[in-house]
Amino acid sequence: MSHLDPELAALIAMGETDAADAQQLDHLAQCPECADEVAAFAAAAGAARGALAEQPLLTPPPRVWQAISAEVGFTGSAPMAASASPADHLADAPALAPLAATPAGPRAGAHRVARGSRRRRFTLAIALAGTVAVAAVVAGVWVAQDAGIQSPTIVAEATLDAFPDHEGAQGEALLEDVDGRTQVVVTLDASVPDDGHREVWLIAADGSDLVSLGVLDGSEGTFEVPAGVDLDRFTLVDVSQEADDGDPAHSGDSIVRGALEPA
Template sequence: MSHLDEEALAALALGDGRPDDSSHVGACAQCRSELDAFEAAALRVGAASGAGPLLTPPDRVWDAIRADVAAPRAAQPVEPIHAVQASEQRERARASAVEDDLAPRRRRAPAWAMVAAAVGGAVLGAAAVIGGLTLATADAGATVVAEAPLQDLSTETDAGTAVLETREDGTEVLVVDTDFVEPDDAYLEVWLIDESIEGMVSLGHLTGERTEFVLPAGFDASAFPIVDISVEPLDGVPTHSGDSVTRGVLTV
């Protein structure tokens, strides 16, 4: 079976695709997966430029997050040992940065570039930033802005860390270090959620035990402190599935 080219996939992601191409995607798992990436990129470009609203997930997502986040934050402050453990994890992550950066990484540069061009010149700046998702390299001069100990929601055990860094060039990067097992017929997606549990932004796919997400210029990460990792089926639906597996809250 032949597959759709990037131009056809980008058109589908923007709602301008041909019916025949849409039918093909419904029957081809590879093209469906590629289209998911195009659609996610288009949504992030729109959010970064202010061109569209934040994603609205099902009510069950908010209910689960409220239950997980509200009680711990209201019941107890962050313990000193908690901060020490997070700091130690961050240092271990930095020590292995060089080795991690040499490991093979999944790259979709042509795909991101195609979607950015289709969206239009008004958001090229934001698209250029998003085009670098998961491709940033570790910067020895990075400053840690905030960090979140991550928890496995099924076992309530430690699941790594998410660290928000500012690089020497002013770029903000969220570095997620966590156990990684790619699910069958699905993928893991990283989200930032606001404190009022009313809005969320997708950063993209988790691709390994260490994944770096470059935030769009001007994005206020402090307004979205909840880091959430969900399992997303290959169904073409861009909103949160409601199946969260890992979560943490960024604190200064």
């Protein structure tokens, strides 16, 4: 008989042995090329099993499977019940070590496969591996959300404009909320002087008061906003050039400054 259809080989690798009849399974046991193909599919499934089995995942909404299906051109239904995780289904796949260990050399009755058919099988293998990879990435997002890890929420942002003595400098500031904490993320593009350092400040809108957030080391930094700072009052973000003289006050040499506006 001819080689197993690639779709059937993929189903067998995923544990759907009922999809094959006795003659096809007998062919699989005798054909090194088909055995190698099933083993390759099983390896992709095994990689996903290792990535997903460490902890339970949230059940994804239907739109997630629809997006993955559209990406790889799959038209079937979702492969898991609402109460099961991807790891549960991958764990049900049979061990394929005997097939993977089948010698790859020529055997009696073995036959060659047309180059176009091999290319088609290889393309399907890549598609299956891609589907597993996408599912693993999405699952990682579910795990992170289930563990309470939150992404920053941008509350306000500011464009930092240059002062006359620092022509060409520019920057940006983002005010973020991270799990109830407030931080300012500053990026700065400006020439670097030979000495001194740069400091990030929050300044009251009327210029009557200011709070140091810390030293900007490099072109980007994240700074925690101290508790008690009224961000309705301290709306200006300033980056200054400071001398290494031990004086904690603002030098008066601002590089850039901008007002935070609601995002």
